Amino acid sequence: MTEHDITLSVNGTEHELTVEPRTLLVTALREDLGYTGANVGCETARCGACTVRVNGEAIKSCMRFAVQSDGAEIETVEGLAENGDLAPLQEQFQENHGLQCGFCTPGMLMTADTYLKDADDPSREEIREAIEGNLCRCTGYHNIVDAIEATLEQREASHE
Amino acid sequence: MSESDQPADKRGFGDPIERDEDVPLLTGEATYTDDIQLRGTAHLAIRRSDHAHARLLEVDTSAAEAMDDVVAVYTGADVEDSGVPNTIPTAWMLPGLVTPQYRMLAVDKVRHEGDGIAAVVAETPQAAQDALEAIDVEYEALEHVTDPVESVDRDVPPVHEEAEDNVAFDFELGDADAVDEAFADADRVASVDLRQPRLIPNAMEPRSALADWDVATEKLRLWMTSQNPHLHRMLLSAGTLGVPENKIQVIAPEVGGGFGSKIYHYPDEAVTAWCSMQLGRPVKWKASRMEGYVTDCHGRDHTTSAEIAVDDDGTVRGIRVETHAGLGAQLSQFATATPSYLYATILSGEYAIPAIHCRVIGAFTNTTPVDAYRGAGRSEGIYVIERLMDVAARELEMDPAELRRTNLVPPDEFPYETAAAVVYDSGEYERAMDTALEHVGYDDLRERQAELREEGRYLGIGVANFVESAGLSPSGLAGDLGAQAGGWESSIVRFDSTGTVTVLVGTADQGQGHRTTFAQIAAEELGVDVDAIDVVEGDTDQIPQGLGTYGSRSASVGGGAIARGAREVREKAREIAAHQLEASVDDIEFDDGEFHVAGAPDRSYHIQEIAAEAYLGHDLPEEMDPGLEATNFYDPENFTFPFGTHVAVVEIQPETGEIDLERYVAVDDCGEIINPMIVEGQVHGGIAQGIGAALYEGAAYDDDGHLLTRRMDEYAVPHSTYVPDFETDHTVTPSPHNPIGVKGVGESATIAAAPTVVSAVVDALEPFDVDHLDMPITPETVWQAMGGEE
Numbered sequence: 001m002t003e004h005d006i007t008l009s010v011n012g013t014e015h016e017l018t019v020e021p022r023t024l025l026v027t028a029l030r031e032d033l034g035y036t037g038a039n040v041g042c043e044t045a046r047c048g049a050c051t052v053r054v055n056g057e058a059i060k061s062c063m064r065f066a067v068q069s070d071g072a073e074i075e076t077v078e079g080l081a082e083n084g085d086l087a088p089l090q091e092q093f094q095e096n097h098g099l100q101c102g103f104c105t106p107g108m109l110m111t112a113d114t115y116l117k118d119a120d121d122p123s124r125e126e127i128r129e130a131i132e133g134n135l136c137r138c139t140g141y142h143n144i145v146d147a148i149e150a151t152l153e154q155r156e157a158s159h160e
Numbered sequence: 161m162s163e164s165d166q167p168a169d170k171r172g173f174g175d176p177i178e179r180d181e182d183v184p185l186l187t188g189e190a191t192y193t194d195d196i197q198l199r200g201t202a203h204l205a206i207r208r209s210d211h212a213h214a215r216l217l218e219v220d221t222s223a224a225e226a227m228d229d230v231v232a233v234y235t236g237a238d239v240e241d242s243g244v245p246n247t248i249p250t251a252w253m254l255p256g257l258v259t260p261q262y263r264m265l266a267v268d269k270v271r272h273e274g275d276g277i278a279a280v281v282a283e284t285p286q287a288a289q290d291a292l293e294a295i296d297v298e299y300e301a302l303e304h305v306t307d308p309v310e311s312v313d314r315d316v317p318p319v320h321e322e323a324e325d326n327v328a329f330d331f332e333l334g335d336a337d338a339v340d341e342a343f344a345d346a347d348r349v350a351s352v353d354l355r356q357p358r359l360i361p362n363a364m365e366p367r368s369a370l371a372d373w374d375v376a377t378e379k380l381r382l383w384m385t386s387q388n389p390h391l392h393r394m395l396l397s398a399g400t401l402g403v404p405e406n407k408i409q410v411i412a413p414e415v416g417g418g419f420g421s422k423i424y425h426y427p428d429e430a431v432t433a434w435c436s437m438q439l440g441r442p443v444k445w446k447a448s449r450m451e452g453y454v455t456d457c458h459g460r461d462h463t464t465s466a467e468i469a470v471d472d473d474g475t476v477r478g479i480r481v482e483t484h485a486g487l488g489a490q491l492s493q494f495a496t497a498t499p500s501y502l503y504a505t506i507l508s509g510e511y512a513i514p515a516i517h518c519r520v521i522g523a524f525t526n527t528t529p530v531d532a533y534r535g536a537g538r539s540e541g542i543y544v545i546e547r548l549m550d551v552a553a554r555e556l557e558m559d560p561a562e563l564r565r566t567n568l569v570p571p572d573e574f575p576y577e578t579a580a581a582v583v584y585d586s587g588e589y590e591r592a593m594d595t596a597l598e599h600v601g602y603d604d605l606r607e608r609q610a611e612l613r614e615e616g617r618y619l620g621i622g623v624a625n626f627v628e629s630a631g632l633s634p635s636g637l638a639g640d641l642g643a644q645a646g647g648w649e650s651s652i653v654r655f656d657s658t659g660t661v662t663v664l665v666g667t668a669d670q671g672q673g674h675r676t677t678f679a680q681i682a683a684e685e686l687g688v689d690v691d692a693i694d695v696v697e698g699d700t701d702q703i704p705q706g707l708g709t710y711g712s713r714s715a716s717v718g719g720g721a722i723a724r725g726a727r728e729v730r731e732k733a734r735e736i737a738a739h740q741l742e743a744s745v746d747d748i749e750f751d752d753g754e755f756h757v758a759g760a761p762d763r764s765y766h767i768q769e770i771a772a773e774a775y776l777g778h779d780l781p782e783e784m785d786p787g788l789e790a791t792n793f794y795d796p797e798n799f800t801f802p803f804g805t806h807v808a809v810v811e812i813q814p815e816t817g818e819i820d821l822e823r824y825v826a827v828d829d830c831g832e833i834i835n836p837m838i839v840e841g842q843v844h845g846g847i848a849q850g851i852g853a854a855l856y857e858g859a860a861y862d863d864d865g866h867l868l869t870r871r872m873d874e875y876a877v878p879h880s881t882y883v884p885d886f887e888t889d890h891t892v893t894p895s896p897h898n899p900i901g902v903k904g905v906g907e908s909a910t911i912a913a914a915p916t917v918v919s920a921v922v923d924a925l926e927p928f929d930v931d932h933l934d935m936p937i938t939p940e941t942v943w944q945a946m947g948g949e950e
Binding site (some may be wrong): 020022030031035036037038039040041042043044046047049076077078080081086090093094095097099100101102103104105106109124125128129131132133134135136137138139140141142143144145 | 178179181182183184185186187188189190191192194195197286362363364365366414415416417419448449450670671672673837838840841844845846847848849871872873877879880881883885886
């Protein structure tokens with residue numbers, strides 16, 4: 001099978017790798033580069049456990065071939081914490097018990113973190129809509145919505 | 161509880177402390193089975209049956225074997241010929257139970273879509289998948305059956321030759337004569353026929369296994385997505401592979417949800433291990449979601465006729481229940497227990513019902529095996545009694561909450577022996593019910609409902625009471641009922657020589673927060689900070705024995721074992737302290753981790769100092785062995801019985817049949833609460849799964865016996881927009897026989913939520929004379945029930 005040499009920038013680090021055309025982005029991240037934060041839960045873009053950010057946009061990395069992301073800036077859950085300190089969103093997930101088994105959490109965090117960049121005083125309903133593409137079977141979502149809301153409140157307070 | 165009434169900072173028991181588990185999960189550093197990479201790993205894929213029921217005429221693997229990167233291809237005959245026991249055993253026997261051999265791969269015929277036929281091992285997962293297509297399977301199709309009633313009523317080729325009528329068991333519980341008498345005497349009888357659809361558990365992490373057979377030491381290491389590593393080790397050893405138990409290490413690393421589906425010993429993980437043993441190299445298998453949908457055990461699948469006899473004043477005289485339970489094509493571990501003892505024994509619900517009889521016909525069907533899914537048996541049983549209470553209330557023209565209240569077991573009747581053969585430990589049912597009704601504003605809601613009906617708007621208020629049996633025990637009782645395993649749990653509580661504490665316990669977490677909760681229990685008993693305690697689960701080489709996590713047992717049985725172990729450690733420490741303080745043991749008091757002589761608190765030793773002394777061994781009481789640890793096997797004297805009342809408020813859109821779930825109120829009583837934040841999280845998740853069952857979820861087969869709901873976009877796992885915010889509250893009624901008073905909470909809300917939501921929808925549709933609707937209640941179902949036509 002033809003193989004392709006590609007470059008992926010993951011959380012600011014450049015990686016050069018060789019992939020088959022059919023290699024999915026999530027497979028390249030997990031198997032070839034060892035970024036196992038993104039998880040594979042459904043292979044059909046329904047569960048969102050594989051969500052990462054590509055060039056600033058949250059996408060389901062099971063739905064994209066690695067070659068399509070050649071040269072792209074990719075951000076994964078591994079890049080959220082800085083110098084070992086949890087990001088405010090991660091802290092709020094812990095404080096509000098917004099995770100149980102944790103399998104959906106990396107994808108949920110990437111979706112929420114992307115949403116938060118532009119979110120302006122959303123209602124709880126709007127927050128629910130923002131994370132609609134990420135399934136969680138453990139929490140019933142209530143505490144996830146709390147965590148996202150609390151992150152926003154914290155941000156507002158720090159701006160005042 | 162310890163003697164201390166003064167909790168130190170972060171002491172823990174009862175505090176909503178943040179989870180120790182979270183940081184690795186939040187940063188992507190956590191290690192699930194599929195994250196583990198071993199050098200030289202080969203990858204397994206399994207060729208599965210496309211047919212629901214067919215003879216296997218030929219399985220030709222030659223083309224697959226010749227493909228690039230394919231290491232080996234094995235059929236069911238290869239496994240059989242290897243001389244291993246090759247049985248996936250049933251772990252619960254019932255009288256007259258038919259137990260056909262359940263093999264790792266099919267040999268003679270396939271019995272459901274997804275049945276394993278051949279195993280491909282290749283250098284990459286992609287190569288293994290490619291080779292699956294090249295296996296040529298010749299089938300002779302047989303007539304199939306997927307419905308549990310049709311399975312035994314229709315003349316179809318049996319799923320197993322050993323059960324010609326497809327009946328695996330015919331189970332009865334209760335007193336049929338007493339029920340006949342009650343029905344003859346009662347003023348009225350109401351009835352309901354209902355289906356409890358087949359559900360797919362949908363843990364977010366698919367099942368996965370990584371096996372590493374060490375040729376030199378003949379030892380198998382198996383990382384797998386397991387709720388009970390020791391049980392897997394035992395069944396693999398004794399039933400399937402014949403490897404001595406002490407030559408198998410099962411490790412459950414981070415596990416991404418289970419809800420029952422990761423209890424079971426499936427063929428696939430055993431095939432992974434067997435392939436590693438054949439090849440002498442690591443072999444990894446990971447289920448795709450679609451593969452999981454046809455192989456992970458499903459739940460429920462009951463068809464039931466139920467009747468209730470009541471007097472005009474609302475007194476329930478008796479109930480009569482007959483159920484056909486679909487078991488699927490093979491008997492999974494607890495497939496027989498779930499629709500029998502876990503179901504029939506809870507049919508009394510929270511009510512004092514003098515006469516109960518239940519018959520359950522367990523039917524083989526050409527479907528994925530069915531076993532315990534969150535709520536298991538209790539969900540189905542509570543659903544039946546709560547639907548019966550609603551139809552009886554309609555019959556009597558009584559308020560459904562009032563009818564329920566009239567029949568509650570009163571608090572002074574505990575321990576209460578039901579007519580369904582169990583003894584409820586403790587309960588303040590009316591208190592929880594009042595709390596829920598007050599919280600939701602029940603009387604006001606009824607008034608609002610009446611007003612809205614005048615305007616042509618349909619509000620529904622659903623109230624359901626539940627009680628459930630948690631922590632299946634004691635072992636002797638489980639054995640009497642047919643269990644092939646015990647009901648105990650084991651722990652080691654160990655002070656390390658520098659004063660930290662290691663707790664090893666045989667339960668296995670899949671997101672419940674055991675490391676945090678269990679540290680809180682040990683901290684309370686030992687008077688040390690939770691941060692000084694590390695809890696270890698999920699490794700059979702580290703933890704001596706265990707039965708695992710299922711049936712809401714971990715806090716009560718595992719937690720009980722930890723509390724008892726910690727107390728034993730504390731008492732040994734007290735003896736050492738007495739020796740150091742030159743006092744009698746009886747005079748030594750224990751406060752907040754400190755030992756001192758009664759009345760002389762100035763001179764004291766902290767338990768962590770005593771631990772150091774215990775390991776130095778320089779100056780211990782005569783005849784005392786060094787060290788400070790205890791192994792405890794805790795076998796409870798009874799189940800625990802969590803309970804509560806849930807209320808849902810819905811409004812139906814008459815034009816479309818859409819159901820707006822406006823409010824959901826849950827009042828749970830799980831006994832003493834170790835960590836209220838975690839308990840509330842369990843309740844939230846449980847409610848979502850119960851709402852899912854009531855309104856969205858349901859697996860279906862087409863006429864060819866193929867699963868129709870085979871992907872996540874076809875089976876409706878609730879999204880964030882499908883469920884409302886939840887309003888939770890609790891009461892606390894300790895379990896009198898549990899060392900820490902807890903009852904368990906893992907399944908409660910799932911059990912409660914389905915009947916609560918169904919009750920609310922049916923209540924909204926009262927003006928349309930709707931007494932019952934089967935789950936999942938979709939807008940189309942509602943619209944038709946309101947008189948809309950197809």
